[in-house]
Amino acid sequence: MRAAILHGPGDLGVESVPDPVVEQPTDAIVRVVAAGVCGTDLRGYAGQPGPVRGPRCGHEFVGVVTDTGPDVRTLRAGDLVVSPFQYSDGVCDPCTRGVPSSCRSGGMFGVDAGGGQAEAVRVPFADTTLVPAPVGPEDERVPALLALADVMSTGTHAIASAGLRRGATVAVIGDGAVGLCSVLAAHRAGAERVFLLGRHPGRLGTGTAFGATDLVTTRGEEAHAELAEATGGVGVDLVVDAVGEQQALDTAMAVVADGGALALVGGPHGGVNAMLCFLRNITITGGLAPARAYLPALVDDVLAGRLDPSPLFDLAVSLGDVASGYRAMADRTATKVLVRP
Known part of the structure; x- marks a missing residue:
């Protein structure tokens, strides 16, 4: 064969x-x-x-x-x-x-x-x-x-492992297949607002069709500021990192609300600050689906x-x-x- x-x-x-x-x-x-x-x-x-x-x-x-x-x-x-x-x-x-x-x-x-x-x-x-x-x-x-x-199982795992409640806010970092499936899973779980962070027009269009309510095309500090303004400075209940690189992990930490959760499903190749998670009561979830x-x-x-x-x-x-x-x-x-x- x-x-x-x-x-x-x-x-x-x-x-x-x-x-x-x-x-x-x-x-x-x-x-x-x-x-x-x-x-x-x-x-x-x-x-x-x-x-x-x-x-x-x-x-x-x-x-x-x-x-x-x-x-x-x-x-x-x-x-x-x-x-x-x-x-x-x-x-x-x-x-x-x-x-x-x-x-x-x-x-x-x-x-x-x-x-x-x-x-x-x-x-x-x-x-x-x-x-x-x-x-x-x-x-x-x-x-x-x-x-x-x-990818759809992984997106489902990102949302299910965090115990997402209806009406929650979600930010998905990455507009690849796992990120887009995470958007779809968040929408199916009843998220009220789903931010998709990406830069590719075709993929963002798919994300919108899958249930993304807000598209964020900036990166780094600009993206942090955009999400802070959109959430009144509170941050989002759940951040899905579907990328795994350090910049994405840093963004996840910057935009998650205190008491919120990070679902790491992008195969992390960087790290998060454990002490900061402790002080802010941030839950780390996700993992290999x-x-x-x-x-x-x-x-x-x-x-x-x-x-x-x-x-x-x-x-x-x-x-x-x-x-x-x-x-x-x-x-x-x-x-x-x-x-x-």
Whole structure:
């Protein structure tokens, strides 16, 4: 089969690799229908720190089950399934505590297992990883289901982990896919006012469609002043950092209200002042999203027409042309790329 292979920074190609086969009784083989390119993939592509180092790529995919091990009970060949970006056994302490992202036997696709940017994937612990979606592979909702694999689950986690109350104010830093999904999740949770901090007109338009009430296109002190004026100097109840760099973390600390919360879901590469959080009673939440915990409800919402994050995908490419999708996201000419094998 064909799969995207990362040899080094900027060196991405599509090569022939062995077909995946059932190796453990709990495995399933999934023929990929659609895969995504994520910001985490871009970090590996750019040679920046992060989990993606190659050679296999991709951790977001929707596909059709083609084979299962003898211990798989809930899936059968022909089922369309959504995969979270990590696999998990469902029985260890972290899994039973609701954080399968910390599974002791788990791992990440494209890092610890085969990548989703391929024609097929071997999925460990299929019963407790994959979530069936009773539609066909040509269904128009497949892109919306694909968005749930990582970014929509992560945006949902940003809001849910903070226990956001209806009528609250939220600021989302970053207009990438995770930031936009955080806006959508905040709107769905009943936030009264949602500030989106970003600078790309197309993405800001999507943010507005997803529920952003205020757009902030400045940075640093200007952005701090703009939000202070908009909130009467109080600050916002919840700040979602969907970027992770130090400037974003500094902005988050500057605009959150005393007694408010910071949801860090952008993979922080900087730090926050713990003493300042202590003195201001700021709660730190977020973290690596336990996507599998959110997927069943999110899949139901997509199929029922209550949720549609598919506008995130503003470029589709074939697997053979996946390198152009990476370049488009790296050049900021695409928000998120959908890959069709």
